[in-house]
Amino acid sequence: xxxxxxxxxxxxxxxxxxxxxxxxxxxxxxxxxxxxxxxxxxxxxxxxxxxxxxxxxxxxxxxxxxxxxxxxxxxxxxxxxxxxxxxxxxxxxxxxxxxxxxxxxxxxxxxxxxxxxxxxxxxxxxxxxxxxxxxxxxxxxxxxxxxxxxxxxxxxxxx
Numbered sequence: 001x002x003x004x005x006x007x008x009x010x011x012x013x014x015x016x017x018x019x020x021x022x023x024x025x026x027x028x029x030x031x032x033x034x035x036x037x038x039x040x041x042x043x044x045x046x047x048x049x050x051x052x053x054x055x056x057x058x059x060x061x062x063x064x065x066x067x068x069x070x071x072x073x074x075x076x077x078x079x080x081x082x083x084x085x086x087x088x089x090x091x092x093x094x095x096x097x098x099x100x101x102x103x104x105x106x107x108x109x110x111x112x113x114x115x116x117x118x119x120x121x122x123x124x125x126x127x128x129x130x131x132x133x134x135x136x137x138x139x140x141x142x143x144x145x146x147x148x149x150x151x152x153x154x155x156x157x158x159x
Contacts, residue, residue, distance in 0.1 A: 004074035006089045006123065011113035012075045019066045022059055030056045069112065078107070081158045087131040089123055092157045095131075098139070098150040108132070127151075 007015070030052055037049035078090035087093055092107045106121045108131065114122035121128050130140040131153070140151045 003072060005069055005072045005110060006076055007069075007073045007110045008090055008113060009075055009077045011110055012070065012073055015066050015070055015073075015112060019063065019070070022063050022066070026059050027056075027063070030059055078158045083156075083158070085135045085156050087134050087153070087156055089132075090158065092159055093131055093153060094155040094157070095140075095151040096154055098152055103154070104151075106131075 033052040034049065034056060037043075037046055037052055040046060040048070043049050076090045078092070081088060081090055083091065087108065089108055089110075092105060095104050095106070096102070097104060104119075106119050106127065108123055108128045109120045111122050111124070114120050114125070123129075123132075126144070127140075127142045130142045131151075134140055134153055136153050136156050138153050140153065142149050142151065
């Protein structure tokens with residue numbers, strides 16, 4: 001059985017958009033660049049040709065990677081999740097850092113969507129793992145490089 005990869009609807013759309021761009025813009029551009037470099041003659045000392053071939057390899061590899069992820073994707077719409085207030089994939093969690101009282105909000109997402117600046121954390125990150133299964137009113141302890149941090153779960157939302 002193929003392992004599924006959880007991904008939010010937004011994350012799946014971003015992957016589909018990247019795949020479309022790679023196939024319709026980047027791939028044709030690089031094929032043209034290779035043809036132009038080839039037309040310059042001797043390929044043994046042609047840096048443009050080598051660079052274009054390297055870029056083509058990267059593009060083809062990324063296309064395969066995205067197609068693989070999309071074929072294994074289990075698309076989850078957080079708004080349709082009914083987890084009875086528990087922290088699950090896709091949930092948005094409002095926390096308060098116990099020591100400082102600092103509020104922080106995270107959405108638990110897949111690896112490709114994670115972006116700490118946007119408050120999106122990878123499902124396999126230490127903080128997400130500490131939150132999964134907990135609910136509003138619970139506390140979560142997270143091992144960080146600076147020691148253990150405790151967070152109080154203020155709210156769990158599915159948006």
